[in-house]
Amino acid sequence: MERPRILVIGGGFAGLECARRLERKLAATEAQISLVAPFSYQLYLPLLPHVAAGVLTPQSVAVSLRRSLRRTDVIPGGAIGIDPRAKVAIIRKITDQEIVEPYDYLVLAPGSVTRTFDIPGLTDHARGMKTLAEATYIRDHVIAQLDLASTTLDQNERAERLQFVVVGGGYAGTETAACLQRLTTAALDRYPRLDPRLIKWHLIDIAPKLMPELGDHLGARALKVLRERGVEVSLGVSVKAVDEHAVTFTDGRVIPSRTLIWTAGVAASPLISTLDAETVRGRIAVTAEMRVPQFEGVFALGDAAAVPDLAKGDGAVCPPTAQHSARQGKKVADNLVAALRNQPLQPYYHKDLGLVVDLGGKDAVSKPVGVEMTGVPAQLVARGYHLMAMRTNVAKFRVGCNWLINATAGDDFVRTGFLARQPARLRDFEYTDAYLTKEQVREHAQALQAKH
Template sequence: MARPRIVVVGGGFAAVACARRLARKLSRDEAEIILVSPFSYSLYLPLLPHLAAGVVTPQSVAVSLRRLLSCVSIVPGGAIGVDTAAKVVVVRKITDEVVPVHYDYLVLAPGSITRTFDIPGLDEHARGMKTLAEAVYVRDHVIAQLDLAAASQDEAERASRLQFVVVGGGYAGTETAACLQRLTSAACRRYPRLDPGLIKWHIVDIAPKLMPELGDKLGRTAMELLQRRGVEISLGVSVQQVTEDTVTLTDGRVLPCRTLIWTAGVAASPLMATLERETVKGRLLVKADMTVPGADGVFALGDAAAVPDLAKNDGAICPPTAQHAHRQGKKAADNVVAALRGVPLGDYHHHDLGLVVDLGGKDAVSKPLGVEMTGVPAQAVARGYHLMALPTGAAKYRTLANWLLNATAGDDFVRTGFLARRPAALHDFEYTDAYLTPEQVRKHSAALLAKG
């Protein structure tokens, strides 16, 4: 008798936590576990701002799936559609070959993509901070602006190259602006022709508060700290238009700028729309046990699923955070095992551990278990949390060594030449045009099954 096949889609916190727990709880005879992921690593997203600033290396935040999941079969590709009737996931391998992957149980944790809006010039000129490649590209791009500004005799060109705009006042945008602002400030010691006063960082957000999840006191502390470092913060404002060398805001200001970093939220993976099931703002609606109504053997979790937040018990859904994704992954694995063994499934409950915001150097604000902290103690908590959350000893040691080296030796300003010959748009990194329509999924599924 063939073993039941469990297919896990994704390579982020939720998918990896689920696959690791499944591998520990099930023997090889009980089930075959397959992970579908386009990349060979699991990305630790909270440290992407440190990667963009050169504080840590890519190996510190990109943890090998082979190291994490030695007992799990890995299909190198992205899921582009799901046929729940045929119990097939349509996968496009990294070679562009399209193949069917059959499942008995399916765990969908494909994560999220950068949320964008219909703003003229945004797709062509904005840079994202959602993937490893984007963070590396942003670092190259920022250093290139310093190099070009230092070599330019044109005052207007120099001003546009030395103004950097980050859209999004949440954790990702604030930490990105904070870490890169420290990098460009340190650069003035290595670029004698650059006046520190010419380098400008600007955070723009339509929301009335910076990082509102922190609460009024800590949010205000973080904003004042950044403003003392020279970061301009514009709240209640958005972007109206982007060109190669300008950013126009909705309040009428036109900023000379060649670097727009877009971190204005996330949207669920387009994969979820291929299931033709009910969604909440693009996130697949699931029960509290993370099963998908009307889809036999299918579970969904993480950023792509609307998992009920039972801690609030007011119809709320869990926010798309790393804490929730990791814990949901473990609970989903427990429920898959329960379904496989014919025992009742359990609902997902959580206890919030708090929030940490690393602003670079000695600057941080944290709220562990509701306790508000700032400065060095907050930084110790933030970095301690990241070390605890990194999934392998190698990643922990690398990250700690990177932090110590950066603190003692300072910053380097090296461009790797990543996509140096052309600007990179948001769609170049996130492959949002790869997904099928539900009708295409059914056709592909039928055709692939007919081929055997």
């Protein structure tokens, strides 16, 4: 008898946790497990600001899928369309070869992409912080601005290169601004020709508060830390337009700048739009058991799914966080096992364990299990949480060693240069234009099946 085929789309927190738990709970004879991922690692997203700032090396936050998984087939590519009626996924491999992958059970965990708006120049000039390549590029770019500003005689060019704008007052934006501001401050000793007063970091957000999820006290504490370091934080403000030389704010200010880092939220992977399924604000609607009700054997979770938040109630859905994604991955695996064994499925219910925000150095704000903390204790909690959450001991060891080396030896402010002179638009890093339309999926799948 042929084993049921379980296909997991996505190797992030949700997809990897699901596949790991399936391996533990199912015998090899019970199911064939495959996971589709464009890269051979799970990206530990919360530490990307540390990569951008050079505190961690890129490899440190790239948790090996093949070290984490033992008998799951890892397909190197990305799903560009799903035909749930024919029970096939269209996969584009990293060689650009397209194949059709059949399944009996499908787990949709494709994650999210950077959310953008119809702002003139945004998609051409903004840089994201969603991928490892983007974080590495931003580090190179920021150091390049210091290199170029220190040698130019053009005062306007120097002003443009030494002002940096980060959009988004959530965790990603706040940590990015905090860590990169520390990078440029520490680098000043290596650039004696630069006037420290010319280096300016701007953090803006349309919301009236910084990181409102932390509560008024901790949010105000984080705001105070940033402003004391010289970061200009503007709330109730967004971007009106951006070009190669300046960023225009909605309050009328024009900031001479060649660096716009965009972290203003996320949107579900475009893969979701290839299915003819109900959505909630762009995320696929699922039951509390994370089933997609329109299609048999299809589950969805993580950033791409509107999973009901039973802990909050009142129709709330779980926010797109790593904490929820990892725990949803485990619950979906449990429900898949139950489905295979004709047992009842269980709803996802999770009480938030708290929040941690690493502002670099000795600065942090944390709220583990509702206890508010600041300074060094909060930093220890934040870094301890990240080490605990990483999926392999090798990754934990690398991150811990990197933190120690950076704290004792500092940074050499080296540009790797491997992305120099390459397009650095959001779509270049996140492949948002790679997907089929839902009208194309059925025809495309049939053509591929006939071909092969």
